[in-house]
Amino acid sequence: MSTAPPDPWLLTPGPLTTSATVKAAMLHDRGSRDRAFLELDAEIRRRLVALVAGEGSHVCVPIQGSGTFAVEAMLGTLVPREGRLLILVNGAYGRRMATIARWHGRTVETLEWPEDRPVEPAVVEARLAAAPAVTHVAVVHCETTSGVLNPLEEVGEVTARHGAALLIDAMSSFGALPIDARRIRFEALAASANKCLEGVPGVGFVLVREAALAGAAGNAPALSLDLVDQHEAYRRTGQWRFTPPTHVLAALHQALLEHEAEGGVAGRGRRYAENARILVAGMRELGFEPLLDPSVQAPIILTFKMPADPRFRFETFYELLRARGYVIYPGKLTRAPSFRMGCIGRLGPEVMRDAVAAVAEVLAAMGVASGAPAAAREAAA
Ligand SMILES: *Cc1c(COP(=O)(O)O)cnc(C)c1O
Numbered sequence: 001m002s003t004a005p006p007d008p009w010l011l012t013p014g015p016l017t018t019s020a021t022v023k024a025a026m027l028h029d030r031g032s033r034d035r036a037f038l039e040l041d042a043e044i045r046r047r048l049v050a051l052v053a054g055e056g057s058h059v060c061v062p063i064q065g066s067g068t069f070a071v072e073a074m075l076g077t078l079v080p081r082e083g084r085l086l087i088l089v090n091g092a093y094g095r096r097m098a099t100i101a102r103w104h105g106r107t108v109e110t111l112e113w114p115e116d117r118p119v120e121p122a123v124v125e126a127r128l129a130a131a132p133a134v135t136h137v138a139v140v141h142c143e144t145t146s147g148v149l150n151p152l153e154e155v156g157e158v159t160a161r162h163g164a165a166l167l168i169d170a171m172s173s174f175g176a177l178p179i180d181a182r183r184i185r186f187e188a189l190a191a192s193a194n195k196c197l198e199g200v201p202g203v204g205f206v207l208v209r210e211a212a213l214a215g216a217a218g219n220a221p222a223l224s225l226d227l228v229d230q231h232e233a234y235r236r237t238g239q240w241r242f243t244p245p246t247h248v249l250a251a252l253h254q255a256l257l258e259h260e261a262e263g264g265v266a267g268r269g270r271r272y273a274e275n276a277r278i279l280v281a282g283m284r285e286l287g288f289e290p291l292l293d294p295s296v297q298a299p300i301i302l303t304f305k306m307p308a309d310p311r312f313r314f315e316t317f318y319e320l321l322r323a324r325g326y327v328i329y330p331g332k333l334t335r336a337p338s339f340r341m342g343c344i345g346r347l348g349p350e351v352m353r354d355a356v357a358a359v360a361e362v363l364a365a366m367g368v369a370s371g372a373p374a375a376a377r378e379a380a381a
Pocket of ligand 1: 013067068069093140142144169170192
């Protein structure tokens, strides 16, 4: 690769920077009922199940659209009308699951935590003990709102102990942080092509316990989001029901080969952790302060508190970084002003170091001496 890429580096949580070879995989037209495509599609599903060691227990059911489509398909298909869903909320994606399930007319309760703190298994346990009618628990693995990592394994233990089924939004962690179906008893997990798998947007998927699908016929509030119907079609014909995003799937197939070549989940997770380490160290040196305690920070996306210097304007900061070839992300917290920088995608240590150097240049251009947040704001947060 040349030193000056034609595209900006995307320091965002997806869509993200992809490899040239992943992009090149889309330069072919494939027939959706053609054997070559069907084999590629079947191999993708096999590989995705294998990433959670779910062979024999779980199947992969893909869904056209962004990641939310997969989350909606998961909740809609698996929570029956007479079910009761407890959603653990510590950010926008937990809230979105509540919106979806209420949209479907399901009985929903939530447990909520601040956006800079992980959900607490002991609190979940107490709620499940007090509310035995809960049939399903939904949790976000890495809450991309802040970048906080939720304790999936412990939540899984508590949920299993109380006989409830666990539904996971693993959108921003899948492929980079380990999730093992033999260790965590989950009913289903939703994720998408365009985050840590480093594919392009356009397809999501649900890894679902096959036995759970058997009892889920007739639940889904929408035919196009019915996982049972798509799974049945696979069993009968080996095909998608409706036009598959063939180019997106070709890119995902290539992305999965590159994921394996990098050392799978462990290898990818290592690179992202190093990216995050470089970013945090460099930004701290410029005065910026991460929102989260390092012990609960996932190596996916970093939230920084807004600098106190009145000359700092986020819009200007964004535009000047964009002009230097880096796209960052606005904050999504409901309370404290913040911005985010991702460390996922086809980028490594050099890009992260160069990004920090670009931030230093931009601060100088704005006349901002330090990225330090206001002490008062810190205390209030
Ligand atoms: C990205 C993301 C989603 C899905 O978002 P889309 O914009 O629909 O792709 C859902 N949950 C989490 C935690 C995410 O990071």
